Amino acid sequence: MSENPDIDFRQLVADYYQPLYRFAYSLSKNEDEACDLTQQTFLVYAEKGDSLRDAGKVKSWLFTTLYREFLRIRRRGANMSVQEPEIIEAEAPPVDPGIVTKLDGRSAVEALEKVEESYREPLILFYLKDLSYKEIAEALSIPIGTVMSRLSRGKIQLKKALLSS
Amino acid sequence: MDNKKIKERLAALRPEDLHSEDPEIEELLMLVEEDLELAEWFAQEQVFDQAFADKLQQIEPPAGLDERIIAAMEQAKAGQASPETPAAEVEVPTETADEKITPFTPEAPIKPAVVAEEQGSAAVPFHPTAKRSWWQSPSLMSAAAAIVLVLTVSMVMFNGPELSADSLEDFYSEIGKHHLSNAPLNIETSDLGVIRDYLSSHGAPSPGKFPANIDPLPEVGCAVMHWGGELISVVRMDDHENVDVYIARAGLFPDFSNKPQPQTANLDQIVVLAWYDGDLIYFLVRTGEINELEGLL
Numbered sequence: 001m002s003e004n005p006d007i008d009f010r011q012l013v014a015d016y017y018q019p020l021y022r023f024a025y026s027l028s029k030n031e032d033e034a035c036d037l038t039q040q041t042f043l044v045y046a047e048k049g050d051s052l053r054d055a056g057k058v059k060s061w062l063f064t065t066l067y068r069e070f071l072r073i074r075r076r077g078a079n080m081s082v083q084e085p086e087i088i089e090a091e092a093p094p095v096d097p098g099i100v101t102k103l104d105g106r107s108a109v110e111a112l113e114k115v116e117e118s119y120r121e122p123l124i125l126f127y128l129k130d131l132s133y134k135e136i137a138e139a140l141s142i143p144i145g146t147v148m149s150r151l152s153r154g155k156i157q158l159k160k161a162l163l164s165s
Numbered sequence: 166m167d168n169k170k171i172k173e174r175l176a177a178l179r180p181e182d183l184h185s186e187d188p189e190i191e192e193l194l195m196l197v198e199e200d201l202e203l204a205e206w207f208a209q210e211q212v213f214d215q216a217f218a219d220k221l222q223q224i225e226p227p228a229g230l231d232e233r234i235i236a237a238m239e240q241a242k243a244g245q246a247s248p249e250t251p252a253a254e255v256e257v258p259t260e261t262a263d264e265k266i267t268p269f270t271p272e273a274p275i276k277p278a279v280v281a282e283e284q285g286s287a288a289v290p291f292h293p294t295a296k297r298s299w300w301q302s303p304s305l306m307s308a309a310a311a312i313v314l315v316l317t318v319s320m321v322m323f324n325g326p327e328l329s330a331d332s333l334e335d336f337y338s339e340i341g342k343h344h345l346s347n348a349p350l351n352i353e354t355s356d357l358g359v360i361r362d363y364l365s366s367h368g369a370p371s372p373g374k375f376p377a378n379i380d381p382l383p384e385v386g387c388a389v390m391h392w393g394g395e396l397i398s399v400v401r402m403d404d405h406e407n408v409d410v411y412i413a414r415a416g417l418f419p420d421f422s423n424k425p426q427p428q429t430a431n432l433d434q435i436v437v438l439a440w441y442d443g444d445l446i447y448f449l450v451r452t453g454e455i456n457e458l459e460g461l462l
Contacts, residue, residue, distance in 0.1 A: 009238060013231050021226035035227065039234045046238055071393050072332060094209060100216040105223035118368065118396050127218040129179065140394075141416025150368060152173040159213070 013042060016059060019130045020066055026109050026124040027070050041066040060135040063125070067139050095159045114161035119154030122147050126154075168203075171196055175207050180215065332393075333418055337448075339392060341432040343399075344409045344450040350401060353386035360387045360400055369396040370412040370445050378461050379449065382408060404451070411448040421446050431455055 020041055024034035044065050045058075052061055103111065112120055125136045137144040166174075174193055182190055197204050352363055357372075364371040369389040374380065382402040390397040390411075398412040415422060427440035431454075438449040438458045449461065 010235060013234050013238075017231045017234060018226055021230065022221060022224045025224050026221065031227065035230055035233075038226070038230065039237055042234050043237065043241060046241060074393050095213055097212060097216060100213060100220065103217075103220045105220055105225075108217060108220035109224070117391060117394050121394050124221075126177070126179070127214070127221050129218060133177070141419070142414065146368060148177040149173060151177040153368070155176050155210075158217075 009042075009046065012045070012058065016062055017042070019128060020062055022128055023063060023124065023130070024066055024070070026112060026128070027067070027121070029109055029113060033073075037066055037069055040069050044069070060131055060138060063131055063135070064139040067121070093156075093159055093163055095162055099162050111158060111161050111165065114165075115154050115157040119150045119157060122150045123154035123158060126151050171203070172206065175203075176210055180211060333421070336392065336413075336418075337430050337432060337437055340409070340411045340437070340448055340450055341435050343390070343411075344407070344435055345452075347407065348388065350386035350399075351388045355384050357384050357400075360384055363387060364389065364398045364412075367396070369398040370414050371398065372400055372410070372412055372447070373443055373445065375410070375447075376440075376461065379410075406452060408449060408451045411450065413446045413448070415441060415444045415446055418446060429455055429458065 017038055021034055021038045024037040024041075025031065028034050028037065041062055045062060049058075049061075052058060112124060115123060121140055122136055122142075125131050125139065131139060133144055133147055137147045140147070142150075171193065174189075175197065178190065178193070183194065185191075197207050352359070354360060361371045364387060367389045375382075379402070382404050385401040385403050385407070387401065388399045390399055392413075395413065395417050400410045400412065402408045402410065421428075421439075422441040424441075427438055429439070430437040435450055435452050436455050436458060438461060440447055449458075451458075
């Protein structure tokens, strides 16, 4: 159990369980899995959080941990698949604001599901707004420049998905 | 910076970035001010982004999740129950700490095997020496158990949580299956420059210079793969048979660079030679025996 005197665990849960759940649900698209991922993240924190000396890094640590837990579970059954050669459009097609207005949280996640996963993950974190670009890069273990380019490409795919649905 | 690049950078800006003192952002915003069409496009992007972000904020956790998490914490603290009790109200299979090492079942088509039976190791480090091929050095054998221990139980979770060792084993299994399937390539070319450009343009890891004894092998082509949430590059070479080099960003296996280099693994019909270089990890895969890797590095 974390003994870090600077961090009250109940407060930590209160502060972060909602954004972590949103991230988990956006990744897994499954309520139960999202609950489990969120809980597991806090349990990992409870076990390992002592080593976190900088309280300012707790939030990004939690998001990173949740993402790693998600990947760990996913990769058990992961198959390697070929990425089809794609033509990346120079820019996203214009999307009528009314299309987005009609969405709810779940349908927004369903639209994200149609985005290639390497683009989807930075896009989710971009829209959740909990992490800075640098923190997104750290959480996903990719360079910040890659975050930027994936965001741009991800948005193109997201808009195409919204238009096609 | 061309228009495409400008839009790519602008598309990644959040509303709160507009007040940033970052010189690059300031420069981008100056460009927006000077170009009416760009300004209109950027305004539409911002409206879309805000609307979509608002929708994700509508996702609410089930009532009581916070209390269930705290209860699980208290149980864990008291040692009364498994801390991995599912948070979901319904019974669903949940990962437990003890399950983090993925066993390779007999059904698995590719199973990491020991390089030397007495080691019980799926991945064996080798230390190159001047007089002796590095993979033949018996002095390395004693390190195998320690390596396997590190590979299988290291779950360091300090300031940067890491993937578990089972991910590496899973990865070996996957690249083994993929290699044996003789999967098609995205492009076929013997020009490594074209391969590098293709991989870079697709956001996939692009190889640096290959080791001296691998570099002369003629390239056949490349492919971009997905594994989990990560892009993996495959560069195929011809050495009287297909030799696939899988390239991953080092962040995928953060602990790998701390291991003795190179690493090898014997996966039934194929062998893997893995090494770390810069910010990339290379996994050379071919059929045959470990000793056939002689001379490649």
